[in-house]
């Protein structure tokens with residue numbers, strides 16, 4: 001026969017039991033709350049040092065935090081691009097994720113192929129376009145406008161006579177991590193167009209790093225651009241961007257940032273910054289997907305007029321280091337894009 005606990009023991013057990021329940025509620029680890037929606041963020045590269053990927057993770061996490069029971073897992077796909085398809089395939093094959101979110105121009109094509117084998121898997125791809133695949137939504141930024149604004153600013157800087165590191169060469173630089181259709185057919189020509197709108201004789205020294213991480217080689221390339229007369233360099237090279245800053249500090253030059261506000265990376269050296277609000281759109285579109293209001297099979301293009309592409313003229317370091325006549329010219333050109341007086345459409349690639 002089972003022994004009954006004494007009244008005192010029973011009371012003790014009840015108190016311990018109550019404490020245990022209270023403790024469990026107060027400290028319930030997040031994983032134990034019921035997950036009603038699960039998101040995988042597939043980063044094609046690594047997060048750190050790449051402005052678009054930092055914004056991607058930030059925006060998705062912000063959306064997830066707004067609703068109960070939403071789980072987010074961030075997977076870094078690494079720099080071997082040949083492995084990304086396999087990475088997306090194995091994520092889809094788990095069947096665990098309601099949504100896979102990713103970002104870069106090569107992803108729509110890869111995801112569309114994977115989607116053929118996993119028709120129930122939904123994809124949200126930012127900084128990419130197309131394929132109108134029924135299970136995929138894409139958002140492309142008007143990088144013709146974005147690169148034009150950087151080019152226009154670079155043109156104003158290199159023709160200015162009041163800035164310490166400006167010389168007479170009429171040259172500006174662009175360093176790219178690698179060559180790809182948007183770089184070669186949109187960003188590079190629009191950057192040149194912007195600068196040549198200020199002065200048609202300005203030349204662009206275009207260099208390619210060959211990867212998205214090697215800051216040492218980026219520093220050498222940027223150093224050689226500065227030696228050959230480039231006063232100002234736009235860097236779109238992920239982790240390589242730090243090497244461009246190092247070269248500009250060492251030899252005297254200016255750096256332009258792309259995608260996220262870059263001024264704090266090196267005050268007075270990073271002089272201008274175009275921005276895309278990838279964090280905002282990642283937040284908005286992810287929240288729609290969680291709530292079930294997002295349509296798939298849709299490809300969007302957003303630009304200055306929609307409020308997702310801009311030149312960051314608000315930062316205190318911009319006001320401190322950029323001469324007021326250049327700031328006035330930038331206000332005007334951004335205003336013209338807003339008003340539709342200047343139209344720079346994205347070509348269909």
Ligand code: RBF
Pocket residue numbers: 044045046049050051052081103104105106127177180182212236237238239258259
């Ligand atoms: N940009 C980065 O900042 N870091 C990267 O690791 C990176 N990898 C890319 C890989 C491929 C295949 C392509 C096409 C672009 C990559 N980009 C990367 C560029 C990025 O998607 C975007 O075009 C630029 O940041 C300009 O907005």
